Amino acid sequence: METHVASKRSVTDVIGTDGAALSAELLSMRETLFPPASQKQLRAFSSVEAAKLIGIGDAYLRQISLGGKGPQPATGSGGRRLYTLEQINELRRLLDEGSKGRRYVPGRAGNEACQVMAVVNFKGGSGKTTTAAHLAQYLALQGYRVLAVDLDPQASLTALHGYQPEYDIQANQTMYGAVRYDDRRRPLSEIVRHTYIAGLDIVPGNLELMEYEHETPRALAERSAEPFFGRVATALGSVADNYDVIVLDCPPQLGFLTLGALCAASGLLITVHPQMLDVMSMCQFLLMASDVLGVVQESGGSLDYDFIRYVVTRYEPSDAPQTQMVAFMRSLFRERVLTHPMLKSTAISDAGLSKQTLYEIGRENFSKQTYDRAIEALDAVNGEIEGLIRQAWGRAA
Ligand SMILES: Nc1ncnc2c1ncn2[C@@H]1O[C@H](COP(=O)(O)OP(=O)(O)O)[C@@H](O)[C@H]1O
Numbered sequence: 001m002e003t004h005v006a007s008k009r010s011v012t013d014v015i016g017t018d019g020a021a022l023s024a025e026l027l028s029m030r031e032t033l034f035p036p037a038s039q040k041q042l043r044a045f046s047s048v049e050a051a052k053l054i055g056i057g058d059a060y061l062r063q064i065s066l067g068g069k070g071p072q073p074a075t076g077s078g079g080r081r082l083y084t085l086e087q088i089n090e091l092r093r094l095l096d097e098g099s100k101g102r103r104y105v106p107g108r109a110g111n112e113a114c115q116v117m118a119v120v121n122f123k124g125g126s127g128k129t130t131t132a133a134h135l136a137q138y139l140a141l142q143g144y145r146v147l148a149v150d151l152d153p154q155a156s157l158t159a160l161h162g163y164q165p166e167y168d169i170q171a172n173q174t175m176y177g178a179v180r181y182d183d184r185r186r187p188l189s190e191i192v193r194h195t196y197i198a199g200l201d202i203v204p205g206n207l208e209l210m211e212y213e214h215e216t217p218r219a220l221a222e223r224s225a226e227p228f229f230g231r232v233a234t235a236l237g238s239v240a241d242n243y244d245v246i247v248l249d250c251p252p253q254l255g256f257l258t259l260g261a262l263c264a265a266s267g268l269l270i271t272v273h274p275q276m277l278d279v280m281s282m283c284q285f286l287l288m289a290s291d292v293l294g295v296v297q298e299s300g301g302s303l304d305y306d307f308i309r310y311v312v313t314r315y316e317p318s319d320a321p322q323t324q325m326v327a328f329m330r331s332l333f334r335e336r337v338l339t340h341p342m343l344k345s346t347a348i349s350d351a352g353l354s355k356q357t358l359y360e361i362g363r364e365n366f367s368k369q370t371y372d373r374a375i376e377a378l379d380a381v382n383g384e385i386e387g388l389i390r391q392a393w394g395r396a397a
């Protein structure tokens with residue numbers, strides 16, 4: 001017994017050592033995943049993909065490129081033309097110059113306001129980060145100016161964009177830096193980073209975000225600072241001019257950061273996997289959120305949404321109980337459930353294994369059927385959300 005106690009390492013030692021070993025190992029894995037500089041880069045797009053993204057025919061795109069107008073694509077194997085996203089955006093601008101009616105650069109104009117999407121739910125694993133990452137990247141690929149914000153201390157959205165949260169993100173380099181209560185607070189514009197995807201910026205996250213949950217009760221007691229529920233909105237407002245859409249990936253709890261996100265949002269996306277325990281958990285989330293937000297509203301917090309939508313995630317149409325659950329939600333919430341569900345797909349989870357979204361991985365990496373089915377579902381979900389954003393701007397969806 002004695003020897004056992006003597007040889008027993010302390011808990012903090014064991015998990016601290018394990019954490020450090022894991023961090024070092026993950027870092028070296030990144031070097032093999034993203035050679036040569038262990039940095040992520042966005043792939044180039046085939047002429048078919050580029051034409052589809054721009055919204056013109058492949059033949060017209062060829063005519064522009066062969067006519068020597070606009071950016072010249074690289075030629076890949078077999079003479080395939082390959083366009084970078086920068087070139088696709090340049091083509092959009094070029095087309096807009098000559099166009100009378102139709103606009104190819106889709107971003108907001110006039111008095112259309114920056115749209116803030118909060119992706120929320122209590123439940124870890126309900127697909128918040130997957131939804132937020134694919135939505136942000138989808139919108140950037142369409143040519144919108146997008147800011148993705150990681151509010152989860154677990155920082156999966158940050159990791160998906162090529163960062164290792166405990167290594168690449170230093171103190172005061174997350175949203176916490178812009179909402180903290182002391183005099184080390186700094187402008188969000190100093191915290192925003194460009195990503196390897198043109199038009200997509202990110203506010204990364206890491207464990208530091210937890211500080212906000214600890215400091216807010218203290219600040220509440222002192223009643224001197226701007227209240228917690230307005231601080232995320234204020235920080236986002238300081239950079240909103242630079243973006244068409246802001247996407248907030250929330251932590252799996254109804255803490256002060258999530259409440260701040262709910263107050264900053266113009267659209268709510270509540271992700272739900274259509275299974276009994278998940279739906280029951282969401283019920284708790286809705287009841288508690290409604291309670292807490294009621295109190296926030298009484299204290300002067302503004303909650304003015306253009307839309308609220310339930311996003312069905314990881315859906316398996318061949319699973320009868322899931323199909324029944326989706327039908328049940330549709331009968332209760334009607335148009336508030338997105339028409340298109342996000343299907344469960346190994347293409348999505350496999351992409352996640354190499355810290356990528358499906359938009360980053362080419363079709364050649366999967367069986368065509370698997371890839372097409374997943375990308376169709378993604379485009380349908382994201383296209384529907386894009387339609388809601390355009391409606392909020394008063395345009396046709
Ligand atoms: N449509 C999908 N098909 C397959 N796997 C998915 C899908 N959406 C999410 N996943 C996987 O489920 C897990 C949890 O998703 P995630 O987006 O991280 O949830 P949350 O952010 O709500 O915790 C991840 O491993 C992710 O790769």
Ligand SMILES: [Mg+2]
Pocket residue numbers: 128129130152156157
């Ligand atoms: Mg997450």
